[in-house]
Amino acid sequence: MSKIKLNAKVARILTHHMIALNMGSDSGVAVGASAKLLQINEIKDPDSGEILGIVRVPILNFRVTHVQPKLSVATVTDYQDQKGSVTFSGRRLKEITDDFTDAGRNLILVTVGDQVQIEVEASPFDDEPPF
Template sequence: MQPIEAKVAQVISERDLAINRGSSAGVEVGMRFKILSSEPAEIRDPDTDEVLGKVEISKVEVEVVSVQPTLAVCRTFKKIVLPGKPKRTGIASPYSSLRESIFGDIGTPDKERYQTLRSDESFVVNELDPNGSFVKRGDRAIQLV
């Protein structure tokens, strides 16, 4: 079975995008696609500068969450864990506050969030500006099988 190929039709939000293939092309909810750079990267020999070949660069993987006949909406699904600050026992120093020197630092827990389509991975509330996304309209999408 040949994987379904599509292109990003629009970046909708920080986690959602639409591709230009839908149920009429066999796309179903739950399918996963790899979003590729618009062109493969050329790999060149460092000595001769001869092109050795090309490799596909994957930007992000998405999962289909809704399907229409000619388009599908896909969402990022991978989670990223941002490490918190470890708890410290009380150690007095000229730079610590009295509370920290007596009771220690309670630390902060790890934060878990979903991968986004933004190149800087910061959150936004409004619709994602296409200029702030590293996924662009026209990027190729290929089904993960």
């Protein structure tokens, strides 16, 4: 089955490892879906200032762990090498913060409204004509 990408947004930062997203089962999101926090970069011509385009760079990976009709909760799945929050396996998950003064090497800045791309299974009917 093929996958489709949904463009959601961060609705709230819940913990140092969890975010709430503004899409849920009504949009096709299911528990286990992968998600990526994207950094949106507007590229301008250095001479003219003309906007040349937008580049979306994935900066952090998540897995959807809870779904309601209009929202979902995603948990960080990326690990770090330095001190941080220890998981059961002894590896440390990367952490998020909504305070830019805390952001740095060990904490990744996430704000409400940041774009998140969720990869979901396509319905078998998505490619079929309506009649």
